[in-house]
Amino acid sequence: MAMSQIDTPFADASMAAPESAVSVRGVSKNYGAVEALKNMSLEFPKGQLTSLLGPSGCGKTTLLKIIAGLIPADSGTIEVGGKAITGPGDDRAFVFQDFALLPWANVLRNVAFGLELRGVAKSEREAIAETYIANVGLAGFEKAFPHELSGGMRQRVGLARALSVDSQVLLLDEPFSAVDEQTRRKFQEDLLSLVENENKTFIFVTHSIEEAVYVSDQIAILLPRPSRVSEIIRPSSFRNKGVENIRRDPEYLDIVDEIWASLRNYVE
Amino acid sequence: MHRSLLLKLLSAALVFGAWEIAGRIPISYAFPTFLESMTALARMTFDGTLLQAYAETLKPLVLGVAISALIGIGFGLWIGLSARSEWFFSPIFIVMQAAPLAALIPLLVMAYGIGLTSKVFVVCIMAMPVIVLNTASAVRNTPASLKEMGQSFLANNHQILLKIVIPAASPVIFSGLRLGVSAGFIGAILAELKITPTGVGDIISYSRSIADYPSMYAAIFSIILLAVVFLNLLEKLEDFLFEGNNRGYVSD
Ligand SMILES: Nc1ncnc2c1ncn2[C@@H]1O[C@H](COP(=O)(O)OP(=O)(O)O)[C@@H](O)[C@H]1O
Ligand SMILES: [Mg+2]
Numbered sequence: 421m422a423m424s425q426i427d428t429p430f431a432d433a434s435m436a437a438p439e440s441a442v443s444v445r446g447v448s449k450n451y452g453a454v455e456a457l458k459n460m461s462l463e464f465p466k467g468q469l470t471s472l473l474g475p476s477g478c479g480k481t482t483l484l485k486i487i488a489g490l491i492p493a494d495s496g497t498i499e500v501g502g503k504a505i506t507g508p509g510d511d512r513a514f515v516f517q518d519f520a521l522l523p524w525a526n527v528l529r530n531v532a533f534g535l536e537l538r539g540v541a542k543s544e545r546e547a548i549a550e551t552y553i554a555n556v557g558l559a560g561f562e563k564a565f566p567h568e569l570s571g572g573m574r575q576r577v578g579l580a581r582a583l584s585v586d587s588q589v590l591l592l593d594e595p596f597s598a599v600d601e602q603t604r605r606k607f608q609e610d611l612l613s614l615v616e617n618e619n620k621t622f623i624f625v626t627h628s629i630e631e632a633v634y635v636s637d638q639i640a641i642l643l644p645r646p647s648r649v650s651e652i653i654r655p656s657s658f659r660n661k662g663v664e665n666i667r668r669d670p671e672y673l674d675i676v677d678e679i680w681a682s683l684r685n686y687v688e
Numbered sequence: 689m690h691r692s693l694l695l696k697l698l699s700a701a702l703v704f705g706a707w708e709i710a711g712r713i714p715i716s717y718a719f720p721t722f723l724e725s726m727t728a729l730a731r732m733t734f735d736g737t738l739l740q741a742y743a744e745t746l747k748p749l750v751l752g753v754a755i756s757a758l759i760g761i762g763f764g765l766w767i768g769l770s771a772r773s774e775w776f777f778s779p780i781f782i783v784m785q786a787a788p789l790a791a792l793i794p795l796l797v798m799a800y801g802i803g804l805t806s807k808v809f810v811v812c813i814m815a816m817p818v819i820v821l822n823t824a825s826a827v828r829n830t831p832a833s834l835k836e837m838g839q840s841f842l843a844n845n846h847q848i849l850l851k852i853v854i855p856a857a858s859p860v861i862f863s864g865l866r867l868g869v870s871a872g873f874i875g876a877i878l879a880e881l882k883i884t885p886t887g888v889g890d891i892i893s894y895s896r897s898i899a900d901y902p903s904m905y906a907a908i909f910s911i912i913l914l915a916v917v918f919l920n921l922l923e924k925l926e927d928f929l930f931e932g933n934n935r936g937y938v939s940d
Contacts, residue, residue: 512840537842538841
């Protein structure tokens with residue numbers, strides 16, 4: 421939030437930007453003949469929320485999964501906290517678009533699952549999980565099974581699971597795309613307070629322009645064919661004016677218009 | 689719970705009623721009434737005939753079903769997890785499933801004689817393929833996103849198998865087990881009818897040869913009853929092991 425300039429080209433931004441939590445350097449990825457990512461470079465400032473915004477098929481999920489260490493890049497490096505990654509690590513946690521909850525496990529076990537895999541003792545991990553279940557507003561649902569919850573509540577479970585392993589970086593792949601509009605707005609507000617309170621770095625994939633502008637400290641606009649970062653936008657003036665005023669702020673409206681102007685050519 | 693028990697009893701009463709009526713008409717001189725069959729069943733139960741017979745029949749049945757379940761699930765997991773072994777093994781089990789068993793029995797007898805081994809083989813040939821194939825396809829269809837979730841939270845392969853793949857596959861594995869157990873019962877009786885008459889198979893063929901049809905139907909009835917009891921126990925085991933799976937799947 422150090423900058424007040426809008427539409428700063430990437431090269432300038434990196435000079436003045438705060439320390440990076442995640443650096444993507446020259447990453448390429450092909451699926452057979454499909455060039456999903458080509459020589460992509462991008463910095464994710466520590467403690468901030470960066471959105472990856474772009475039309476579908478431009479490689480957002482691919483980039484996020486490469487950062488997560490779930491799929492290998494063909495070339496280039498990913499650094500997290502200054503160290504190159506070779507696979508998944510305890511410094512990153514993923515929130516999945518389709519929630520990826522275990523249907524046979526209740527909310528408590530689902531939220532504690534990351535800790536269970538790490539061998540944390542049952543009483544300890546359940547105490548931690550209970551805290552985060554309460555944090556995401558699901559207190560009282562510990563014993564419920566996923567199929568008894570609404571889409572929005574399931575994603576809160578996914579979020580609590582990611583928070584409970586206490587990673588430095590949270591990777592969110594269109595986490596709100598499967599929830600209804602009202603729930604989504606509530607989620608976006610909650611996400612803003614999470615960014616403020618948790619002191620973690622958030623990498624947030626979305627295809628909604630309004631959502632990206634509303635929640636982001638930095639927006640990377642990705643364009644397809646070939647996949648590239650076309651601009652980096654850093655909204656600043658409306659961030660500390662209170663959540664209820666953001667959508668009326670002139671800067672918010674200008675940025676939304678501007679992004680639409682640059683993306684409209686790529687929408688079939 | 690209460691209601692479903694009531695419905696089960698009602699449907700049993702209907703079937704037995706129809707049986708009684710059909711036996712009284714009679715639809716065939718070889719078709720005894722329900723009450724005659726039950727009388728024979730009671731007689732054989734109390735004079736020890738059935739107990740002796742089941743001591744024989746249960747040997748190949750229990751052995752064959754246990755071997756099929758253990759090896760079948762193991763093979764199924766392996767086939768489901770590795771593309772190479774699928775390519776190699778799954779045709780074998782598909783052929784086994786399709787093979788006309790009665791035609792294979794002479795071969796088995798030639799190779800293993802008329803003892804227990806051949807009978808166990810018959811049970812296995814009946815029970816194992818469906819267990820293997822169900823397990824393999826269940827494992828192969830583990831939702832990719834769940835495995836990915838496991839990886840991203842640092843599960844090792846062992847944990848992914850035990851905590852994600854097997855629980856996710858368990859409903860289909862258990863339905864394979866149920867089908868396999870039913871087929872195993874058929875196999876055990878078939879072996880006793882086709883190889884050497886022992887146990888329940890002996891009661892069936894002997895009472896048929898002396899036209900004691902109530903005893904014959906009583907023996908058939910008892911084996912069906914045993915199969916139903918066994919399948920219900922299997923269901924209890926599944927409930928006990930994978931409680932949440934019964935509560936439905938996440939879907940919109
Ligand atoms: N596993 C895969 N195999 C083949 N092609 C893929 C695979 N995953 C993604 N792609 C292709 O790579 C491109 C980028 O996909 P993706 O990263 O999912 O984009 P986004 O998340 O922005 O919609 C698309 O053209 C997609 O069809
Ligand atoms: Mg995507």
